[in-house]
Amino acid sequence: MTADTTAHDIEAPGVRIRDLTVVYKTPAGELPAVRGVDLALAPGTITGVVGESGSGKSTLALSLLNAVQPPGRIAAGSVEIDGLGDVLTLRGEDLRRARGRQVGYVFQAAQNSLNPLKTIGKQLLDLGRSHDVEDLRGLVRDAKDLLARMGMDGARVLDSYQHELSGGMRQRVGIMLALVLNAKVVVLDEPTTALDMITQATILRIIREVHEERALTTLVITHDVGAVAEVADSLAVMYGGRVVEHGPVTEVLGDARHPYTQGLIRAIPRLSGDLSLARALPGRPPTLGTLPTQGCVFRERCERRMDVCETDEPMSVNRDGRTVACHAADRHLTLVKRKELV
């Protein structure tokens, strides 16, 4: 990734999530929404995390801000961000400062995360004051530049209330607020959900361009494989709180190894291709309460399940820059290797 760093001299930071487990308190005890997740975001890349409802993707994203709310609790692991350290050890003021300054966050439905009683400009100034920005004029200037960069009239937008802006405009305001303090790590949670097709395409293009111009490390969380395919460099697939597959986006989509990824790709309505080959995955995504406590979390919907899947949870295996957690995928590769040896 070549990034234009002339205006922004800091290099994109790397992010390393290690063995992260987040549990939620339920009547049935503490259940893991995210379990043992290892995920590295390479500096200057866009990583897409795709998963269905209950896959733990939003919980994972909140962990980057150490912002998991009760009844949730980060039970184990670390989130190391270059230049900041382990976010999970930050407390109080340090944590508050890091949010927004180092890690920008564009919330799911940014449309609804703005204050309806204040103009966008007032909210921008609030943000600046809470982060002790001395040059508020400079902040407004930066905000206007960013908005203009995304194809909007900055002065007009800052004078507007959120109801005066369309969904696509509010989404761009959300991106501006996440970037205006010069955060180098940006998390976007469902950035294009509820937007029209053409607006979605525009927002995805803007995310890509701003990412490259400002040398960011970006994480995009979504249920929409298509949106991620369009924008990301690497793709992590989550299921039942685990990252079941991770690798370069073209490889994961073009040659999926985990049966869930394969099934998900087959289930995407597409414009071309044979309709008879497309089908829904059997069963339904697990919830916290229905997650199996041992063995593979996907086995009940899997067409390649084996005896070992009932008892042993598959380990993540890294091969040629790709990670897969599946007994069957593993076995397939081992068999191929053996054949080559003979």
Add this chain to the structure above:
Amino acid sequence: MITGTGITKIFKQRGGVLGAREVPALRGVDFSIAKGGAVSFIGESGSGKTTLGRIVAGLESHDGGEIVIDGVPMSSLSHRRRQPYFRRVQLIHQDPYSALNPTRTIHQTLEAPLRLRARQTGRPRSWVDGRAAELLAMVGIDPGYVLPRYPHQLSGGMRQRVVIARALTMDPEVLVADEAVSMIDVSLRLGILALLKDLRERLGVGVLFITHDIATARYIGGDGELYVLYRGQVVERGATEKIIADPVHPYTQSLLSAIPVLHGLERPGAERVVPREMQREGEPDGGCLFARRCPFSTERCEHEMPVLGRDGGPGEEAGEEAGQEYACFHPRRRSVIPVGVGE
């Protein structure tokens, strides 16, 4: 059979310096839905697609044009006499989470309309329970499991199936499905689409499918018809597969170009079209409605409004066979949709 001719709808916006402003939501839309047919309306927010669905379901009035159900023009009937006709059209809501009453079990949810149906058709009360189970089985869920449960105990996919089963209690001729899969998990979407297709074939129910995602329209039946709506006007119309493969109107091409490419499996179409600007609210009329955003517009487009037809088109027989029509002065075929990597 339901037909609509010249359907118009105008919303009056209050406020503004000059008082009420009129916003046309539908500008003379013609359509027909045959028994067991599939008609899809595609468009962005503000295109009028949801308004059209509500008019077809009898939930919204219209300002001009005529809806004809089974040969009877609705304008000739009083509000009360219209009701039995509109009962044959049932609406499936977008959000299966808010479409079901949370304080009622699925059994209670299905029982009320089935009792009404039993009275209408002179069936005994005992018919109701059996029919509820039958309908749930028809939409692919286990009645024994679902009937005693409340909506919050079911997944989104199951709830949407219950919503469809409830719509079927009235033995409808047409189901209006407004963004019926947009809130369903990706791995389950095709299941709901396949169910709608199956209901068409098994029960002869027509489907009016309303969505912003063109790709899903392919999956409710290849024999379907597609209408592309822009700001209340049908700008392109024809067989679903034909329009997707060979779009002629620059707006249709923009919509299709905006669908994400699954890199690794597909490569982008060679002539993807990107609108010059984003949509603005309160744009003036006059000329082609898409002219300001269209990369191919000419001076004529600024002043004259094109009508739906085949004028100036590529003039190819296959397109005419498929009944493809468009409202554009400069129609041209462009390859905009992704192509499989292997092809």
